[in-house]
Amino acid sequence: MGEQHLEAALPVGVDPRRHARALARVHEAAIAGETLPRAPRTVIGESWSRVQRLGIDPDRGPAVPILGAGELEQRRRESGLTPLLPLLRGGLLSLAEQAAHIMVVVDAAGHVLWRDGSNPVRHRADRLGFVEGVDWQEESVGTNAIGTALVARRPVQVYSAEHYVRAQHDWTCAAAPLHDPRDGRLLGVVDLSGPAATVHAATLALVAAVGRLAESQLRTSHLTDLEHLRGVAVPLLAKVSGRALVTDRHGWIAAATGFAPTGRLPLPGSVEPGPLWLPAHGQCLVEPLPGGWLVRLVAGECAGNAALPTRVALDLRVPGEPLLTVYGAAGEWTHRVSPRHAQLLTALAAHRTGCSASQLAAVLFGDATRTVTVRAEVSRLRRIVGGIVVGRPYRFADNLEVVVHGSAAAG
DSSP: OOOOOOOOSSOTTOOHHHHHHHHHHHHHHHHHTOOOSSOOOHHHHHHHHHHHHHTOOTTTOOOOOBOOHHHHHHHHHHSSOGGGHHHHHHHHHHHHHHTTOEEEEEETTOBEEEEEEOHHHHHHHHHHTOOTTBBOSHHHHOSOHHHHHHHHOSOEEEEGGGSSSGGGTTEEEEEEEEEOTTTOOEEEEEEEEEEGGGOOTTHHHHHHHHHHHHHHHHHHHHHHHHHHHHHHHHHHHTTOOSSEEEEETTOBEEEEESSOOOSBOOOOSSOOSEEEEETTTEEEEEEEETTEEEEEEOOSHHHHHHTOEEEEEEEOOSTTOOEEEEEETTEEEEEEOOHHHHHHHHHHHHOTTOBOHHHHHHHHHSOTTOHHHHHHHHHHHHHHHGGGEETTTBEEOTTOEEEEESOOOOO
């Protein structure tokens, strides 16, 4: 999740009831299309704009789908969140019950998987339709901490009339996204929700801290699994000739022979046993192992020719999930890149003749002196994408077709 500025919905020292009345005036003006008495917080204003474009009725909201019992259980199993429940409950449930809140855990698609905490608040949530199995995305129920955190990919607190749908104005909620440290994938969100009168400026910081602890637990578990895989990989690679490595299912390298690899092999989203083309290494052969893959790097002229890419597509249409696809004679490779690398690739796509380090620094950071940071980022990117990005000046390789869908956000 990383360290970041947390903007609480209730400023310290401000009277909650007076603040709620001020927010209601802003909300009413926004709904009526009138001049706002003051601007809402940026994260709220952006969310209101999204849900207005969706045509959500602020009085009723749309009909919200609810999962059946069987599908709810399946989503729980597949979410990757079950191992985190003891930590999340241990960190938040006691407070939730004492402060008249409920703790809610949702998956990456916004479905409420678990709901614990104060019984009176749970009954109140039932009347709102805030139940297990419900879809609580912005596009389903308007601006709210859960749905908005899923879009913003950062901790969000929403108080009273900052909710777009009026039926939620009696609520306050604070939510933090949960990511899988192995690949950066969004797993879901943890949230504390309760009556608006129970709002507290410190709630968001607490939820964010518990979210970071949960991600840390996943990271520790991943390192343990990688160490177990290393115990299998070392004796196996001792019998392999040529360049090869063993990775887990997410591409993290347990051991290698014949060369010194980086910490992670950028595998495509879907891997099958057999031939595999990687932009940074060319043609490979993949064999399954318990918990991972044996990847043999194929040498020779044939492998080199197959590695030549012909087309690059950068897809930025899903917020926080930039995807890069490289096409070549041997097939295609799709990998999720970081927001910063997405920005860098977008800049290079806009300047096909190339950019100096200082020019890229000005684009990425608004500061042309940050050339050391730019060179480090380009170096990391080239370890992933290989020769599609070249230097002196930095640019996409010649004769590549480059396509960008959407626009890059700041990373």
